[in-house]
Amino acid sequence: MKPSRSMLYIPGDSPGMIQHAPIFGADSILLDLEDAVALTEKDAARRMVAVFLKRFDFKDLFVTVRINGADTEFFEKDLEEIIPCAPEAVRLPKCNGPEDVLLADKKITEIENRCGLPLGSVKIHAMIETALGLEMAFAIASASPRVSALTIGGQDFTADMGVQKTKEGRELFYARCRVVAAAHAAGVDSYDTVWADIMDNEGLLRETKEIVGLGFTGKACIHPSQIATIHKAFMPAEKDLRKAERVVEAAERAEREGKGVVSVDDKMVDAPVVARSRHLLALAELYGLKRGEL
Numbered sequence: 001m002k003p004s005r006s007m008l009y010i011p012g013d014s015p016g017m018i019q020h021a022p023i024f025g026a027d028s029i030l031l032d033l034e035d036a037v038a039l040t041e042k043d044a045a046r047r048m049v050a051v052f053l054k055r056f057d058f059k060d061l062f063v064t065v066r067i068n069g070a071d072t073e074f075f076e077k078d079l080e081e082i083i084p085c086a087p088e089a090v091r092l093p094k095c096n097g098p099e100d101v102l103l104a105d106k107k108i109t110e111i112e113n114r115c116g117l118p119l120g121s122v123k124i125h126a127m128i129e130t131a132l133g134l135e136m137a138f139a140i141a142s143a144s145p146r147v148s149a150l151t152i153g154g155q156d157f158t159a160d161m162g163v164q165k166t167k168e169g170r171e172l173f174y175a176r177c178r179v180v181a182a183a184h185a186a187g188v189d190s191y192d193t194v195w196a197d198i199m200d201n202e203g204l205l206r207e208t209k210e211i212v213g214l215g216f217t218g219k220a221c222i223h224p225s226q227i228a229t230i231h232k233a234f235m236p237a238e239k240d241l242r243k244a245e246r247v248v249e250a251a252e253r254a255e256r257e258g259k260g261v262v263s264v265d266d267k268m269v270d271a272p273v274v275a276r277s278r279h280l281l282a283l284a285e286l287y288g289l290k291r292g293e294l
């Protein structure tokens with residue numbers, strides 16, 4: 001298993017940015033054909049992204065492409081040109097219900113068949129960007145086995161709701177909770193929305209710690225300088241890891257000694273506490289902390 005904490009957006013019509021993608025240290029990248037690309041550049045961007053997917057060595061980066069929405073004239077063309085190049089996933093913006101996923105799924109299946117690609121190999125990351133999409137979040141996440149992540153687009157969601165997007169993010173709190181729970185219930189990953197202020201990495205760190213606390217498995221970003229901050233926020237705090245180690249040790253000792261319940265730091269340790277502790281230790285290891293390094 002590889003970490004999937006950071007996903008860097010790169011405009012699909014910026015070859016200079018795309019060619020540097022492997023050096024930034026992101027876990028994944030998102031070549032954008034949607035809102036980062038002007039209407040007049042849509043065809044050129046699509047062609048450019050297809051050429052990069054075919055010819056460029058992205059090393060071990062997880063490469064996804066954000067196509068244009070099912071309600072646009074670009075949707076079919078995007079799928080026709082991008083799927084044969086076999087990106088790991090396509091991000092589907094503005095999903096309002098399972099029918100949007102099913103439409104993309106059907107088209108992708110046709111193209112995979114035609115091109116001799118393994119069926120189901122190109123995944124869908126479905127974006128929740130409207131109030132209607134939010135109400136349908138679980139149905140969207142479970143519409144097809146091709147969906148491997150739900151993501152929230154905070155700019156579009158707040159625009160749809162007619163509210164302002166703030167750094168504190170109260171207006172997104174319910175939507176974030178609902179998206180992350182729907183994703184988890186469907187057994188898929190969850191990506192939080194971008195932090196728009198590229199000069200304010202302190203704010204990004206605070207926000208990322210919050211969304212990690214809600215259970216998101218990753219966060220999108222728009223600038224290479226945001227990647228390290230996101231990774232820092234995903235790493236569990238040292239004091240929490242030390243506590244988790246004590247909990248797991250105590251639980252293993254109790255099991256050897258045939259005891260049901262033990263206490264650590266004067267607090268009862270039961271099965272969910274042990275499960276959470278093991279999960280935290282596993283995450284730290286996934287994010288690069290070696291055993292015994294604490």
Ligand SMILES: CC(=O)SCCNC(=O)CCNC(=O)[C@H](O)C(C)(C)COP(=O)(O)OP(=O)(O)OC[C@H]1O[C@@H](n2cnc3c(N)ncnc32)[C@H](O)[C@@H]1OP(=O)(O)O
Binds near residue numbers: 011155222224
């Ligand atoms: C609401 C939404 O849908 S958000 C998602 C869509 N938006 C995007 O994809 C935007 C992605 N980000 C960007 O395009 C840019 O970061 C911008 C326009 C916000 C700022 O760009 P710049 O003003 O060039 O930033 P800056 O001067 O700090 O860039 C420094 C270097 O990083 C590069 N860089 C900046 N952003 C990125 C990026 N996302 N990916 C790769 N390289 C990047 C620049 O090309 C520049 O490289 P250079 O030194 O070789 O010339």
Ligand SMILES: O=C([O-])CC(=O)C(=O)O
Binds near residue numbers: 129154156194220
């Ligand atoms: O993925 C994101 O956060 C960017 C986006 O489309 C939005 O905020 O509407």
Ligand SMILES: [Mg+2]
Binds near residue numbers: 129
């Ligand atoms: Mg959006």
